[in-house]
Amino acid sequence: MQASSRMKNAKGKGAARGSRESLKPVDDRKVGKRKAAAPIDKSSKRMTKKERNAKKDPNKPKRPPSAFFVFLEEFRKTFKKENPNVTAVSAVGKAGGEKWKSMSAAEKAPYEAKAAKRKDEYGKLMNDYNRKQESANDDVDDESDKSKSEVDDDEATGEEVHDDEEEEDDEADEEDEDDD
DNA sequence: CAAATGATTGTTACA
């Protein structure tokens, strides 16, 4: 029964997603195995994480967590706290997903707000990351006018200290329609 | 010993 955990999940899940697949055909791709299901070409960088490992990009910013992930982070603690016996990532994932759908838009609002913020920072990181890539190009053939492309190193370079954003409970500008 | 997997949904980037 060594393969009990993995194998059963792989199969069982396939059918579980059925509900969503109705809404969107995309869901048909079974999240369980989203790895190189149909590698168009090796040229495509989008491979599995390990494959990506070959190309270590320490500067490459990771994708910002979606609202669901933000909620999950908190949910994980709670879930584990009430279920100290359960520590499987899949357990929290399922439970979190279920609850997530159970939540109202208003409740997801704060999470989405945070996710939006993450996205904003992600954009900045990308700006910085792009610049690095340019620098990484040491064997440049012609960088003469290219240097002009460099933006003024104001604050976008890195340390941008804008701690004035104090949105915590202030995001309650959402129209409160009585949920049930 | 170390890397990978599994599961959730959302988001992102490319063809």
Place this chain on the structure above:
DNA sequence: TGTAACAATCATTTG
């Protein structure tokens, strides 16, 4: 437009 892949987490698993 659509699809494929990845984002965190961490016990369990495989090599």
